[in-house]
Amino acid sequence: MKSQLLIGNAAVARGAYEAGVRVVASYPGTPSTEITESIVKYPEIYCEWAPNEKVACEVAIGASIGGARAMTCCKHVGLNVMADPVFTASYTGVNGGLVIAVADDPGMHSSQNEQDSRHYAEASKCPMLEPSDSDECLAYTKAAYEMSEKFDVPVFLRLTTRVAHSQSMAQLGEPDQVPLKDYVKNPAKFVMAPANAIRRHVDVEKRTEALRAFAEETPLNQVIDNGSAIGVICGGISYLYAQEALDERADYLKLGMVWPLPERKLCEFVAAHEVVFVIEELDPFIETYVRSLGLGVIGKEAFTMLGEYSAAMIRQAVLNTDDEPVTDAGLPVPVRPPVMCAGCPHRGTFYVLKKLGLTVCGDIGCYTLGAMPPLGSIDTTICMGASIGAALGMAKARGPEFAKKLVSVIGDSTFIHSGITGLIDVVYNKGINTVIILDNSITGMTGHQDNPTTGKTIRGEATKQVDLELLAKAVGIDRVRVVDPFDVKAMEAAVKEEIAADEPSVIIAQRPCALLKYVKYAGHCHVNQDTCRDCRMCMKLGCPALTVHDGRVVIDATQCNGCGLCVNVCPFHAIEKEAEPV
Amino acid sequence: MSITSIMIVGVGGQGTLLASRILGNTLIGAGYDVKVSEVHGMSQRGGSVTTYVRFGEKVWSPIIEKGGADIILSFELLEALRALPYLKRDGQIIVNAQQIDPMPVITGAAEYPKGIEEALRERAKLTAVDALVLAREAGSIKAVNVVLIGLLARNTSIPREQWEETLRTTVPPKFLDINMKAFELGYQYEE
Ligand SMILES: Cc1ncc(C[n+]2csc(CCOP(=O)(O)OP(=O)(O)O)c2C)c(N)n1
Ligand code: SF4
Numbered sequence: 001m002k003s004q005l006l007i008g009n010a011a012v013a014r015g016a017y018e019a020g021v022r023v024v025a026s027y028p029g030t031p032s033t034e035i036t037e038s039i040v041k042y043p044e045i046y047c048e049w050a051p052n053e054k055v056a057c058e059v060a061i062g063a064s065i066g067g068a069r070a071m072t073c074c075k076h077v078g079l080n081v082m083a084d085p086v087f088t089a090s091y092t093g094v095n096g097g098l099v100i101a102v103a104d105d106p107g108m109h110s111s112q113n114e115q116d117s118r119h120y121a122e123a124s125k126c127p128m129l130e131p132s133d134s135d136e137c138l139a140y141t142k143a144a145y146e147m148s149e150k151f152d153v154p155v156f157l158r159l160t161t162r163v164a165h166s167q168s169m170a171q172l173g174e175p176d177q178v179p180l181k182d183y184v185k186n187p188a189k190f191v192m193a194p195a196n197a198i199r200r201h202v203d204v205e206k207r208t209e210a211l212r213a214f215a216e217e218t219p220l221n222q223v224i225d226n227g228s229a230i231g232v233i234c235g236g237i238s239y240l241y242a243q244e245a246l247d248e249r250a251d252y253l254k255l256g257m258v259w260p261l262p263e264r265k266l267c268e269f270v271a272a273h274e275v276v277f278v279i280e281e282l283d284p285f286i287e288t289y290v291r292s293l294g295l296g297v298i299g300k301e302a303f304t305m306l307g308e309y310s311a312a313m314i315r316q317a318v319l320n321t322d323d324e325p326v327t328d329a330g331l332p333v334p335v336r337p338p339v340m341c342a343g344c345p346h347r348g349t350f351y352v353l354k355k356l357g358l359t360v361c362g363d364i365g366c367y368t369l370g371a372m373p374p375l376g377s378i379d380t381t382i383c384m385g386a387s388i389g390a391a392l393g394m395a396k397a398r399g400p401e402f403a404k405k406l407v408s409v410i411g412d413s414t415f416i417h418s419g420i421t422g423l424i425d426v427v428y429n430k431g432i433n434t435v436i437i438l439d440n441s442i443t444g445m446t447g448h449q450d451n452p453t454t455g456k457t458i459r460g461e462a463t464k465q466v467d468l469e470l471l472a473k474a475v476g477i478d479r480v481r482v483v484d485p486f487d488v489k490a491m492e493a494a495v496k497e498e499i500a501a502d503e504p505s506v507i508i509a510q511r512p513c514a515l516l517k518y519v520k521y522a523g524h525c526h527v528n529q530d531t532c533r534d535c536r537m538c539m540k541l542g543c544p545a546l547t548v549h550d551g552r553v554v555i556d557a558t559q560c561n562g563c564g565l566c567v568n569v570c571p572f573h574a575i576e577k578e579a580e581p582v
Numbered sequence: 583m584s585i586t587s588i589m590i591v592g593v594g595g596q597g598t599l600l601a602s603r604i605l606g607n608t609l610i611g612a613g614y615d616v617k618v619s620e621v622h623g624m625s626q627r628g629g630s631v632t633t634y635v636r637f638g639e640k641v642w643s644p645i646i647e648k649g650g651a652d653i654i655l656s657f658e659l660l661e662a663l664r665a666l667p668y669l670k671r672d673g674q675i676i677v678n679a680q681q682i683d684p685m686p687v688i689t690g691a692a693e694y695p696k697g698i699e700e701a702l703r704e705r706a707k708l709t710a711v712d713a714l715v716l717a718r719e720a721g722s723i724k725a726v727n728v729v730l731i732g733l734l735a736r737n738t739s740i741p742r743e744q745w746e747e748t749l750r751t752t753v754p755p756k757f758l759d760i761n762m763k764a765f766e767l768g769y770q771y772e773e
Contacts, residue, residue, distance in 0.1 A: 005610050007620060030623035110623030166644035167606055167618040244643035312647045326649045326667040330701045333664045334692035336684035338594060338629035366627060374689050447622065544628050547683040
């Protein structure tokens, strides 16, 4: 059998392919995005970017009911958006196998919170598997489809950032020939009106009992016996850290299935060891269950609810060893937070918002970086789509005077995801808010996925494009205009006029993301030191290419992409464009 | 059962991801067990990025801990300094001497430290190179990552052909010549 070095996400995609999956529908979200992106490599699988996770999940549910093996993938917060259909799909069960891959982000590398998706398994009564490396990502995905069809249940596959984004070897197999199952109309199973749902709930509870029994026997939960007095209960990435730290100095109960948990196995394992540690990132999910069985273990008191774990942390907690002293840098090391790219279209908009000193309800995307200095113009960031509802709430709370110094900013993908409903609320409930849609023609933050406003499908095929202008008009916004955010004068004028109006308005700030292949600005910019009067207006842009060396503003030619925004803001025409590229 | 750990650090957008993929596949070709932890998402937007590559007979964790890196390959000067606590006592640093100002330096909230190269040299075996110059010589400043891979290659026991084989399979054919040249310039570099 062949094996290949794959990131966890690509291995999940391979597992789906080998399991005969026919339909994959997802909405991007780090660290889950590359699962669906890797599915694109398999032409026999239908795949799509849906407008949001809820729709994605519904597409996958429909495909499952229609007899196909199906998958939907999301990041942890995406599961919140998806939760509504998931909880009822748990009652209907499946026809073709259905797997929901969800990727948590301990340490919040790219997320707005650190929620633990394992609670969803228990709450929705759907089993959850958790692989530790790419080989398991592939194997568990296939196992999840077997389970889904055997127990008539959607199955969660939980990853964390380090599993999703680490490469390790995965054994590849041949794809199974899984025929499309028959579709037979079955309202008692698929129409979840109370009369049917009451009966299905009985089945759900029976199913959970069967899954509990399965958890006791499945090789997904395995004991690694090294004859040690120390026992470690863990799963996912924590298992790798624990092995790295303790190797044969501990025994392991490796839980590949996080819900339901194997009661008997846990009792036996704890009884067989002098001391038992539960090692899990984020919430004490396994620990709480183990304690509820009356078992004495060491858990969060020796570890933490915060961030990622490490082998060093485990070595310290379990073996009480101190780490080697480390080489210190010897010099102060300034942080390097992420910034909007040189040439980012959002920069022009935030420059204007900062200048006007407005209250800005922000949203989630590359433009969240507009909260960082020197642009520092965002007041709130909550979840995708929240910029519009939050601004309406603020305006209702504080009155029209406040509303006239307030805007929402939201990206094109985020607007389609869940901003449109907020905008309808503004119109319906007589808000006078101004919403700026930052239309950079792509879903930028998550690595450039197409979306309904880009006119292309996930496979790059041309499709109908949602017209944001018409859409805003259709929901009842009369004041809609399109502005180029690099034309800072026009942008400033537009914002001033629209916030002053006594009715709601939408400004579409339209310019493509600087990282798109077709976006090419010729040459690069440089500062003419003779005409520069050192007013530092350009420095307010927070462009990574504009910096100060020896007291003078200079442009780092290796960083500049030649977009020319700084040329537009310099009052003394001291920034010039050079034709030839670096 | 000794494990070698290589940390690749740089600034999001500099192409560290491709470098780690070339390294990972070369090591697989050489018959090792390999784990590579990549960085996707937010920090790719100009933030500090760190990729860990670990190889040996059997590797558990994909993560390098403080004091655990045999080699740090840095795409930028300040990032090498930031990574220093991860270096083993007798470890080696290969650094591209390019300076990219982080936003706190640009806004004046912090200073770009002076004397980084000296500080690194005092604490580690250091090879500093202006990879931009070599990349330009190879035909594109985008080839900085492959210049650095060339330098790294010379400091490992993996045969050169193995690296070139990986380049042929990972780099788009259109850019293969430039990248082969970039690799060669890095490989032959003398400080
Ligand atoms: C519910 C939910 N799903 C997915 C994500 C991941 N995510 C963060 S930003 C973003 C999209 C941003 O795209 P867009 O609004 O077009 O802004 P851009 O990044 O292009 O500026 C996504 C999908 C999330 N944070 N929350
Ligand atoms: S990826 Fe595009 S939208 Fe995101 S910061 Fe860069 S230029 Fe701006």
